[in-house]
Amino acid sequence: MSSTTPKAAPARRAPGAPVGPRDSAGYRTFTWFNVVALVLLCAIMLYPFVTLLAQSFSSAGAIKAGQVSAWPVGFNLETYRAVLHNGDFWRSYGNTVLYTVVGTVIAMALTTMYAYVISKQHLRGRNALIGIAVFTMFFSGGIIPNYVLISSLGMKNTLWSVVLPPALSVFNLLVMKSFFENLPRELEEAAQIDGLGWFGIFVRIVLPLSKAVLATMILFYSVAYWNDWFSAFLYLDKNELFPLSLFLRNLIAGASTTAASSAAAIGSSKATISANIQAVSMILAILPILCVYPFVQRHFVSGVMLGSVKG
Template identity: 60%
Template sequence: MNGALLNRQAKKDTGVLLKDMKESRGMKAFRIFNLAFLLVVVFLTVYPFLNIIAQSFSSEGFINSGQVNLFPRGFNVETYKLILADSTFWNNYGNTVLYTVVATAISMVLTTTFAYAIAKKDLKGRSFFIGIAVFTMFFNGGLIPNYVLISSLGMRDSIWAVVLPNAISVFNLLIMKSFFENMPRELEEAAAIDGLTQYGVLFRVVLPLSKAIVATMVLFYAVANWNSWFQAFLYLDKPELFPVTIYLRNMIAGASNTASAGSTVENVGQIAANIQSVTIVLTVIPILCVYPFVQKYFFSGIMLGSVKE
């Protein structure tokens, strides 16, 4: 009886029953546990990268003895000086920037126009085109036929061998298609009544309202192209055309001779100890600088393109 009176009095004073307060305490405990769990996951995710950064600034003795964890030991920048003075590194770095910009631009044009077309439910042959796109997610010609195709088209040892073969990601295509399908048709119909052509509707109405999904796709494509190395490894033979990922791959595989890059006898051991970590750090810096500016579009962009009304 007293419990019922207390519940009614609490609801009258605060609008919340005592049992609801107990649930809120449970929710608070859940949030604390959830926060602790996520912090552990974040630490386990970030630790390898922090360890790489620490090794890149550490001296040879501490690295070889396994004493480097989160912080540098025996601060040293000899390897950074060597890599930054290597003209091959900067040439490959410039190639990576060029390949990423061109490949991302081509991918966005093709993906956006393709997704917008197949998002129209009155498009003749729509199911056929969607089926072709989905089919390529599970089946492809194989490595040798692709190599023969690229060679027969005369694209080997050129930028096109890197930027064209994977121009459209079907995963990204389907996300954009779903987003365009959920866009109100009344907007496009009103624009058409005002005299806009189909291209005018796309560029002046649809795309300005699709900034979130477009920014998300740009980042997805840019990261994929920046990290890509196999296409260049397969189709490029001239070292002056290599992206920086091939430079990194050669460092990790031991294909590059550090002594030939201008090192001296005294610092060869130091360079061999952390040249991989130094190159990794220098390679990922641009992507890390871009992420904070577009991260806010990740959730909204993917959810807008994935949830149907």
């Protein structure tokens, strides 16, 4: 005989019992309205990307005629072949990976340590440190002074000219500061009684408890470094140092003919390449971010909320 017990029937609302807020017609209407609105919003947000993806696989004539919307017309892979067979493209891809990794590591080190320091309310000069950081959100030196500074420091045409200027985001700093302020003080006090110093507390207790906000900040910084082209445009003059974003910008702006040269080598015309080079460039540029984001999505929302709401 089976040992399983029958499941209890769901409780039914007794006749004449008051209707709960979740059972009312107004609540059900509100729920359906939210679902429909969110679905429409997602469709509006995804449509440009779907169109861009369709254009990257479409023929030049179909794109010029405006026939491409959400599905490729005149399937074409010539532009992908031209770009992927280009050595300069892969070199710029490697530069972008290097800049992103090094820049994110430096930015996370500066942001976490600075945020942990200013999260201590007993620290003397804490308000001054916060004021200095917030001041830079509203006022900056400008492009020309920054260019003169980078050049005078001998960092032009180097890795550091790309990764150091944007290494500390004040917005990320304030979010992480708020998160550290919400951590239980009892943990730090217990660690101090056990003889652990401030740096040991930071590394062995604070950081392991901050995985959500750390994942969020890593995503913010990595996306910013991956998409940044203006710093490289200002401080880099050598093609072999260009990141992917600047390389693609030059292709789109017509400042580089490397893609056309690669196209000629495989029998394509420059007109065919230039018709959908923008779509192909954007797809190849955002592909790594699209692959990484699903793995950090669950930390993304929780990290921002934990760092923004004080309990």
